């Protein structure tokens with residue numbers, strides 16, 4: 001008799017430490033299902049989203065190799081909100097479908113905790129909520145996000161602030177959280193300790 005696995009949504013703003021927490025959960029035996037990686041694979045040449053992108057937008061949105069042309073896409077969605085919605089209506093259901101397939105495989109392999117790593121979970125909360133049992137937000141001060149990303153990517157402060165302005169606010173994320181991991185004023189070892197403390201409640 002297998003238990004129903006826990007479907008945990010993991011999110012946080014850029015630089016919050018979400019990927020680091022996902023890594024600690026993977027060490028503990030959780031399956032990590034990465035929404036961004038799935039989205040990228042769907043839009044590579046031969047990806048499952050490409051036929052619908054071609055049918056809807058024509059070849060202008062594809063590279064010569066047949067992948068989604070990200071520059072062309074950015075220009076289009078920036079100038080035309082309807083196109084953004086159309087593109088999302090192609091990609092989002094496919095991301096959910098592929099994640100469900102991956103989740104099923106993980107359960108067959110005996111995983112009891114499925115971590116859905118979704119950077120923009122809160123931005124799509126109505127779509128994600130029914131697919132998850134609990135939402136865990138990795139949280140820190142906005143200034144800490146900036147410092148971490150500047151150290152990691154060599155991006156400038158204005159570039160990071162621009163990305164943060166496009167994401168949900170800290171308050172919006174916290175309002176969606178069932179669990180909060182405060183990744184502030186602690187080092188990586190202390191973060192790992194915090195995540196370990198939560199393992200038992202995640203069924204790991």
Ligand code: ATP
Pocket residue numbers: 012013014015016017018019020021119148149152183184186187188191
């Ligand atoms: P993104 O959304 O940009 O992928 P993220 O939320 O996944 O970011 P991480 O990549 O996990 O964030 O962390 C950002 C950077 O900050 C990494 O270099 C990570 O090692 C570092 N970091 C995270 N938490 C801590 C911490 N408590 N102490 C020191 N460094 C940390």
